[in-house]
Amino acid sequence: xxxxxxxxxxxxxxxxxxxxxxxxxxxxxxxxxxxxxxxxxxxxxxxxxxxxxxxxxxxxxxxxxxxxxxxxxxxxxxxxxxxxxxxxxxxxxxxxxxxx
Amino acid sequence: xxxxxxxxxxxxxxxxxxxxxxxxxxxxxxxxxxxxxxxxxxxxxxxxxxxxxxxxxxxxxxxxxxxxxxxxxxxxxxxxxxxxxxxxxxxxxxxxxxxx
DNA sequence: TAGGTATATCGGGAAAAGTCGATATACCTT
DNA sequence: AAGGTATATCGACTTTTCCCGATATACCTA
Numbered sequence: 001x002x003x004x005x006x007x008x009x010x011x012x013x014x015x016x017x018x019x020x021x022x023x024x025x026x027x028x029x030x031x032x033x034x035x036x037x038x039x040x041x042x043x044x045x046x047x048x049x050x051x052x053x054x055x056x057x058x059x060x061x062x063x064x065x066x067x068x069x070x071x072x073x074x075x076x077x078x079x080x081x082x083x084x085x086x087x088x089x090x091x092x093x094x095x096x097x098x099x100x
Numbered sequence: 101x102x103x104x105x106x107x108x109x110x111x112x113x114x115x116x117x118x119x120x121x122x123x124x125x126x127x128x129x130x131x132x133x134x135x136x137x138x139x140x141x142x143x144x145x146x147x148x149x150x151x152x153x154x155x156x157x158x159x160x161x162x163x164x165x166x167x168x169x170x171x172x173x174x175x176x177x178x179x180x181x182x183x184x185x186x187x188x189x190x191x192x193x194x195x196x197x198x199x200x
Numbered sequence: 201t202a203g204g205t206a207t208a209t210c211g212g213g214a215a216a217a218g219t220c221g222a223t224a225t226a227c228c229t230t
Numbered sequence: 231a232a233g234g235t236a237t238a239t240c241g242a243c244t245t246t247t248c249c250c251g252a253t254a255t256a257c258c259t260a
Contacts, residue, residue, distance in 0.1 A: 003110075003116065004111065004112075004113055004116060007107050007110040007111045007116075008111045008247090010103075010107040010111075010200075011104065011107045011108045011110075011111045011247090012104075012247085012248080013104055014248095016103065016104060016107075016200065019200040020199060020200055023199070023200060043206080043207095044206070044207060044208095045205095045206065045207085048207095053249070053250090054249070054250060054251080055206085055207075055208090056207090056208080056209080056210090056249080056250070056251075056252090057248080057249050057250070059206095059207060059208055059209085060208085060209085060248095060249085062207095063208080063209095075207090075256090075257095077206090077256095077257065077258070078205060078206045078207075078256070078257050078258065079206065079207080079257095080206080080207060080208090089196055089197065089200065090197070092196050093193045093194075093196040093197045094193075096189055096192050096193040096196065097189065097190070097193045099120060099123070100110075100116065100119040100120055100123060100189065108217090111217090112217085112218080114218095143236080143237095144236070144237060144238095145235095145236065145237085153218095153219075153220090154219070154220060154221075155236085155237075155238090156219080156220070156221075156222090156237090156238080156239080156240090157218080157219055157220070159236095159237060159238055159239085160218090160219085160238085160239090162237095163238080175226090175227095175237090177226095177227065177228070177236090178226070178227050178228065178235060178236045178237075179227095179236065179237080180236080180237060180238090201260100202259100202260090203258105203259090203260090204257100204258085204259085204260105205256100205257085205258080205259105206255100206256085206257085206258100207254100207255080207256080207257100208253100208254075208255070208256090209252105209253080209254070209255090210251105210252085210253075210254090211250100211251095211252090211253105212249100212250085212251095213248105213249095213250090214247105214248080214249090214250100215246100215247080215248070215249100216245100216246080216247070216248085217244100217245080217246070217247080218243100218244080218245070218246085219242100219243090219244085219245095220241100220242085220243085220244100221240105221241095221242095222239105222240085222241090222242105223238100223239080223240075223241100224237100224238075224239070224240090225236100225237080225238070225239085226235100226236085226237080226238090227234100227235085227236085227237100228233105228234080228235080228236100229232100229233090229234080229235100230231100230232085230233090230234105
């Protein structure tokens, strides 16, 4: 776990918001046709639409969050689904409580 | 609590390190003449020396951490002592566990 | 194979953060 | 009051981040 990389990933309003959305997908996204976002996540297009930024920016943001370990992704056909990685948040929460 | 401001404050190697030092001052700093760092904190000069950056940079960093709520400061004579604000870390740890 | 859709990557211009040296401020001592 | 020490603030330069448009890649369907 590279905490510095994680904190950098969290240092952006839109990226923070995306994480909040992905915490409760059913409250923030329309139901998807080919995937249950409870288990596999939400596709890039839906996140992009909600964020109101360009596709390239949102794709960048998601891969940044994934590189930091906060998100996981699954490719299914032409879609990439992103979802929270709960373990990372627990570890980070712990780091904050015990190390700094 | 402005989480975005907090995460920005945490997005720097030296600032993260300062927080780790201030978590256990007795393990990282020499005893001070005029103050007990367990209660009042560590003065800027000692932190600067350990960080190896200029005085102005470290002063900036400390005030940034304080603005974010992570540190508290006390002025005594010509010294300013900085110490952890434990409540802020608990709140942040909680935010990470419950909101994102 | 050709065209359509979803996502990723690349290159760049603008804005913000990192870090410094110089200077200002505050306080202490004589 | 004058000089010394500790910290804060300012201005500038460099590096990084933000966010875009354009293009590439991957996959699907007819």
